[in-house]
Each structure stands twice: as structure tokens, then as C-alpha cells.
Amino acid sequence: MTPVLEFDTPMTRAELRASLSLAAIYMLRMLGMFLILPVFAVLARDLPDATPFRVGLAISAYGLTQALFQIPFGLWSDRYGRKPVIAAGLVLFVLGSVVAALSDSILGIIAGRSLQGAGAVAAVVMALAADLTREEHRTKAMALIGISIGMSFAVSMVAGPVLSRWMGLQGLFWLISALATLSLVVLFAVVPNPPASRSHRDTQLRSASLARVLRDAELLRLDFGIFCLHLILTATFVVVPLIIKDRLHLPTEDHWHLYLPVFLIAILGMVPFVILAEKKRRMKPVFLAFVALVGLANLGFIGLGESFWGMFVLLTAFFTGFNLLEATLPSMISKIAPPDLKGTAMGVYSTAQFLGAFAGGAGAGWIYGHTGATAVFVYAAVVAFAWLAVAAFMQAPRHLSSLLVNVEGIGAAQSEALGQRLLAVPGVAEAVVVAEDGVAYLKVDRQLLDRERLKLAFASLGG
Template sequence: MNPALHIDTPMTRTEVRASLSLAAIYMLRMLGMFLILPVLSVFALELPDASPQLVGFAISAYGLTQAILQIPFGLWSDRYGRKRLIALGLLLFAAGSVLAALSDSIYGIIAGRALQGAGAVAAVIMALAADLTREEHRTKAMALIGISIGMSFALSMVIGPVLSGWVGLQGLFWIITALALLAIAVLYTVVPTPSVSRFHRDAEVRPASLKTVLANRELLRLDLGIFCLHLVLTATFVVLPLILRDSLQLETAKHWHIYLPVFGLAIASMVPFVILAEKKRKMKAVFVSFIGLVAISDAGFAWLKHDFWIVFGLLYLFFTGFNLLEATLPSLVSKIAPLDLKGTAMGVYSTAQFLGAFVGGAGGGWIYGHYGIPQVFLFCAAVGLLWFVFALSMKAPRGLSSLLVNVSGLNHDQASSLSKRLLQLPGVAEAVVLAEDGVAYLKIDKEKFDRMALNGLLQEMAA
């Protein structure tokens, strides 16, 4: 046996470097994906053959190709190598950006956006992070990547309009191309190369377990949630920039004047509710309430007058709700998913997210073209209400966190015995030890968990 002797050891310099550099790659890619969101509907309507429905496809085409290819990319990386697949995905993303930059029609933009999404490297980046970090530090690495996603979205809302005012739509796609190439440079100059790459149940999809995950009603409820959230987000941005331009008389380059303070207030406002949800064990109440907040804000856009302060207030409600839900949904998946199937559950969840983005853009564009802007917001409000109803019947999640411990060198009997002993430790709610993985998967109650007791057990095993 060669278990981790102590779970409180700090991250090594290599682990810190790997975590930060992979987070940077993820951020550069997502920044490139989101930069276009707050401005595309304004610029694309001016292109030849453009229609509201085609603009909706241009905004959301990436979601369909990403949903189709993100699980295969992860599986291919097990066979052909992590860095090779990440580089391929980033090259596809860059090629899509170049195609869009060189296009003078809406069809070229749609093709470019679809090709961007074909570079579906999110799962591969997570797998490489798992290769480069020890089990006990993997959650920290994943958290850094999660933070990079949130930062890229917030930055895109602010700098996307500014950059578009300087360089136009084509110039914005050239900037996105440069971001993709910069990510490749970071991949090969900063990201360490793992000595061994292997399958990680907490970070990768296991095809044989998809049926089990898809049969879990609570996980499906969360998959529906992320589908609805990104449907609403994308459909909203089919028409929201038009309201800022036409109703508020705010030129596109100045849209950041409203996005920046709204995002600052929204992020500050959500923090106390995140604490209430996690620390005070009020997750369901907070979660369901903020679904209602998103639905109410979209209904307000449909029914209320579009003057500055009403739009500002509705955007504040929308982004407060969106940011909290975007942050808590992955946490809920982690709390609910079977211990050894977290990676598979997250793969299905991500697929639902990108499908939602595609349906939102395509559906929002179609509704806008046939019925008008208010009906798009009513559609979003109806989707939010549907999600609200489904979420009301969800089980209140337990206040548990995931913990992984390296226990390599065990045979099956020893792994079974260790599982039982781990369950006797204070604060350990679930424990699965898999000898073939050399990993103990735990769900713990942080308020009751005794780290010293676990360290003592690990040292006893190693003796």
C-alpha cells in the first residue's frame, strides 16, 4: 500500500502552475466565445441576407457543435493525448474565428461560430488538470477553472462592446483568433506535461455509466436547470442589445456603461445568498428563489417600459439570479452525483448546458422574427417558470463536499475494508474506495469532519 500519508500537504509549485495555466487557457477560450455575445445581434442584422432567425443561429451555433463533440473530445484525449487534443480544439476554434472574420454574410458567421464550438476542449482541460494534480488538491484546481469561466463572462460583457466600437465585428473575430493562438502558446510553454495520463472518474465521462446517470431524477432536474438557464441567457441576448441601442439610445460601444455597474452590484449582492445557501444549509430555498428572480426579470422586460432605470434594475435582477444559479448548479451536481460518477454526471450536465444555448439562440431568433422583442422575453419568462415548477419538487441537497484521497496499492479486499473504516470517521457521509483507481472518494460534512482522524487512519495504513 502507498496511501497519501497526510491530506493537508500544500499544493506543489508544479500543481499551482498547472492549475493557473489551465485556468488561463480556459479563460482565453471562453473570453473568445463570450466576447461576441453582447454585440453580435446588433452587427449581424446589418449583414447581407440577415434575418432575426439567422442572427439567433449565429449567436448560438457554437452550442450545438460543442454539445455534440465535448464528450467525444474527452474520450479521444484518453487515446491520443491531452495536449494534442487541446491544441486541435483550439486550432478549430481559431479557424472558426478566421472564417467568421473573413465572412461578409450571415451564413459565414454561422459557419464560423459552429466551427468555433467544434473545438470542444472543456472536458480535456479538466482531464489534464486531473492528471497534473494530486487527488486531495483536485477540487482547488477545478475551482480555479470555474472562477476563470465566471471572470471571462463578466469581462466579455464589459470589453466586448468597447472592442467592437474600435475594430468592428470582423476585428473582434480577429482578436478572438489571437486569443485562441495565445492559449496554444500557453499550453506548450507553461502547462506541465504529465508523466502519466489515466482515466479519472471525478473529471471524465465513463460511457458505461451514462445510463445510470441519466436514470437519476435529481441529476436530470439539474440538467434541465442548466439547459433552461443557458437557453434564457442566449435568447435574452438575441434582443437585449437592441433594446439598449434603440430604447435607451445607447450606442453599442457604450453598452459597457450599463453592464459594468450592473455586474458589480450583481456579484456583490449574490455573495450573502451563497453564504446563506452553503453555510446555513438553505440551498433549496435560495436556489428556487433565484430561479424566480430570473423569470421575473424577463417578464419585466416584456411588460415594463424600457427607460434607463427600469432596464438597469431588471438587468441587475437578471444577472444576480444568473450568476448565483451558474455558480450553484455545478455544486449541486457534485453533491448529488454518485461518488464515482461525478465526471460522467458533469459531462451530461455540460451537454445540456450547450444544447440550451443553441435552443435559446435559435428559438429566440425565430420568435423575434415572427412575433417581436416582447415575446422573446415572455418565452424566457415561461421557460424560467417551468424550471421553477420543476425545482420546487427537488430534494433539499445535503450540505456535503467532495474529497479525494490517494490510496494506491490496495487490493479489492483492502479497499472494501477501508471503505467501512472511512464511514466510521466523524463527518464522513459516504465513502467508496476503488482499488483499480487507487482513490478513495468521500463526501464529507465539513462542519463535522475530523481531518486529524483521517490523517491518523492513513498513517496507520502506511505503517
């Protein structure tokens, strides 16, 4: 049978159910991470043993444990199965949330947040999505999960302040516990059981390929970028809620009045630039401009004073830049990474992201405690401009998309010949056929791709 290409058929109902339910698990879990971000710095400072450093550490402690445990959880899922390992990680997340909810000290909350991060199942959720979807629809499943992450962040920034009025800090952690428990219900009641767990080079880290990924200067620039972006985000929100409360005199529960219009404008404002970057193929200049925008926004916070509208404009600029960069960076990883090493490249990238969040919270907390809010914004701006200097030397990303095709049963000799035929197809930039996986990993330029010749290249596998 000739392999089916992704532009031939839609996802099946089972694939759509798997993708949506796993996206829901991801969203419920990420809500638990982000709900406290817009309010924690204000609510936690009243705890008897709170210091600025400990508050920053409580915000970001999950990043360190998440970075440490995400690779072991991936390895354990290969050995013990996806669902049991995801369940174990979600139970850890629930326990961490309960520890934080029961704590009347900042140290207890730090312990709870650390335990939350130790349930590092993000990569395992991706692997289960790969088990439950055909290769030709894998990118669609990952896109749905990516959308859920963005939605959870936006919802958290608006809902966190509103919910804090009704339930306070402890109540927020109890709500997070309930959301994580609900994700366990979704896992066992809605997510289908995979027929088998397989290794997926496009979603899973392979230790044998780490050295190759870590030698790639272009990938390392992007890893440095996501480290900087999440450092800047976490550092900024160690002090921004305090400024809104203390200088602008806006009660914490009313901060959503600021965040809601800011997010709506920021999301709409980034759309034309995403089109310019992707459709008009101006990725590098748009990318560099928005890194600079994030740095300039932090410099603007330094001279803010007590201006509500100044904060509104600066937050809008900051989140326009953040949202675009957050969406663009994984896309660039996908474009640059070799087609059969995308999972390994994303594993290193995710580790850098979580370490950045930890460095941002802990670093900003220490700086704020010793020097004040102005120095935190200087810290974030310096990091942004250091990132800009590193990114300025990157190569303009090729506008390529990943395409996976199941070629199960192919032999080693056939795979080599097929790879050569695929590279001869107009629009195919890279092609790696792995007989062991039974998958052809392709990088294609969709504007130039000759779909009929691509089908003909696979036709010899029919029978």
C-alpha cells in the first residue's frame, strides 16, 4: 500500500480525541503553574518568613525540578508505559499543590512548587500523542497542544487576580490541586490507550543524539533565546504585580482590568508580524525586532513612575513581544533541527526554558531584595540585549515544514534508495528514512513542494 500523505486525509475521530484530550491535560497542568504568576509576589510578601529572594524562588522553583526530571520521566515512560508515568507525574503535581495549599510559610510553598515541577510529564504527553496519531498528522496534534499552552497562560493572567479575591493564595493552590486531579480523570476516562509505545525521533529525546544537537550553533542560539525569554518573563513578574499594587494603587483582585485588554491587544498586534515573518519570509528581522521590543519594554519600566497608562503601554509592548517570540522559537527549532533529531532538539530546548524560568525568579528575587525593582528591570533588559547580540549572528531560518510518512516494513537498502528519490523531489530540502522506525522524516518547502512527484517517490513501496 502506498503511504498516505498528510495533505490527503484529515485526522480520524480517534486521533482528534487523543489530541484534544492530551491538550486538555497539558492546559490543566499549565494553569497550575501560571495561575499564581500575576498575584503571588503581592500575596506572598505578607507571609511571616517571606523575603524577596524566597518569593522569587517560590515563583520559579518548579523550573529547576522540571529541568532535572523531564529526561528521566521520558526514559521511564519508555520502560513502564506512557499512562502510568503521566499519572505518577500528575500525582506528584497534585501533592505539590496540596503541600503549598497547606503551608502558612514561604518555605512550605517553595517545597510544594518544587514538587509540582518534579512531576515533569510534558515530554511524556508529547510521546503519548505521537503513539496515538499517525505520522502524517503528528504536527497537527503538537499544534493543538501548543495552542493549549498559550491559552493557559492568557487565562491565568486574567483569572489569577479575579480568583485571588474569592479564595486567597491558599485557595488558589487548592484550585490548582483540583485542576490537576481533573487532568488525571481526563487521562484515564478520555485519552485512548495506545496499541503500543514506540520511539519517536520527532518528539522524544535520544541520548545518543545529544552530542550532535549540542554542537549545532544555530540550535544553541535558540536554546539561549528560550532561556532568556523565560528568565525575563519570570523576573519581570517578581516585581510588576508589586508596582501595580503599590505605585498604581490598583487592588490585586482588580489587576485583571489591566491584563485583559493588554492581552487582547497584544495577541491581535502580533498577528500581522507573524504573517510577515512566515508568509512574507521575513523571519529573522521580525524576530530580532521583537527581542529588542522586550528589552526596550523593560527599560521603559525603569522610568515608569506612577502612570497607569504608561504601565498599560509597556505591558502591551512586552506581551506582544513575548507572545510572538514564544510562538516563533519552537517553530524555528522545527525549521533548523535535522528532521530525525527534532525530538532531541526540543528536549534540550525545553530544559533551557525551565532553567531560564528558575534563573529569572531566583535572580530577580535576590536582586530586588538587595537593590530594588529598578535593578530587576535592568537585569531583564541586559539579558534581552545580550540575547539580541547572540541572535543577530544567526542564519536566516529556511521556511521549511516537517513532514512524516509511515514506511513501516521498509528494509535498509530500500530506505537509502527512497531517501535519494525524495531528495530529488522539488521542495524537499531534507529527507531521512529510518528503517528501524519505519518512518521517513522530511523537511519541505510547502510553497515549492511538488506533491504529485512526492507521491510518485513513495509509489514504489506500494504493492
